[in-house]
Amino acid sequence: MSGIGELPSSTTRRVIKGEILPVNPRQTIAFLKACCMVRHTDLEPWLAAAARAHAHLGADNEWDTAYQKLPAQVEKNRHEQKGDA
Structure with missing residues (x-):
């Protein structure tokens, strides 16, 4: 499970x-x-490559959206870990 x-x-x-x-x-x-790739610096190249590979779907595809939202999600997680949420 x-x-x-x-x-x-x-x-x-x-x-x-x-x-x-x-x-x-x-x-x-x-x-x-x-696979123990948990930091933004680990995930960013993978999502960037996926966004490029799916670029033919247009700028609003789920891969591009995930890539664009990654920095904001990292910042949100950082604040939650500090108890700032």
């Missing part, structure tokens, strides 16, 4: 084996976090 932001082990296994790719930004971020 998986929690919020986590992937089922079967999905993780299939991504690692190259059978599937993450289908959306949430799944991509969950997979990267499972």
Whole structure:
């Protein structure tokens, strides 16, 4: 069983084996976090590459949106960890 932001082990296994790719930004971020890539500096290049790969979908696609929102989400998480929320 998986929690919020986590992937089922079967999905993780299939991504690692190259059978599937993450289908959306949430799944991509969950997979990267499972691989211990949790900092903004870890996630940013992956989301940037995905946004470029999906650019043909237009500027308002979910990949571009996730990439654009990453800095704000990082800042929000930083404040929540400090108890500023």
